[in-house]
Amino acid sequence: MTEPAKPPLNPGDEAEPGTVGSGExxxxxxxxxxxxxxxxxxxxxxxxxxxxxxxxxx
Ligand SMILES: [Zn+2]
Incomplete structure (x- = not known):
């Protein structure tokens, strides 16, 4: 199962990129x-x- 449009999160990430209420x-x-x-x-x-x-x- 691959999800090319969804890059894997790093351990330090608290939210997925693009998530409302999150910031880089x-x-x-x-x-x-x-x-x-x-x-x-x-x-x-x-x-x-x-x-x-x-x-x-x-
Ligand atoms: Zn680092």
Whole structure:
């Protein structure tokens, strides 16, 4: 089963992209670089440097 129109969420994502009441933000784990200090890809944002946060709403 593939869902090409629905990219997988990263661990740091709190909501799906495009979800009402959510917003993209810099990943606090890597500071938006997508990489950790060790040089490894940030697992929180999947190396994108950004996460999707749920803001407001419920
Ligand atoms: Zn990150």
């Amino acid at each position: 933000d810099i990943c606090p784990q890597c500071g938006g670089t997508g990489k950790l200090a060790s040089g490894q890809s940030c697992p929180e944002c999947g190396g994108t440097g950004r996460i999707v946060e749920g803001i407001g709403g419920g």
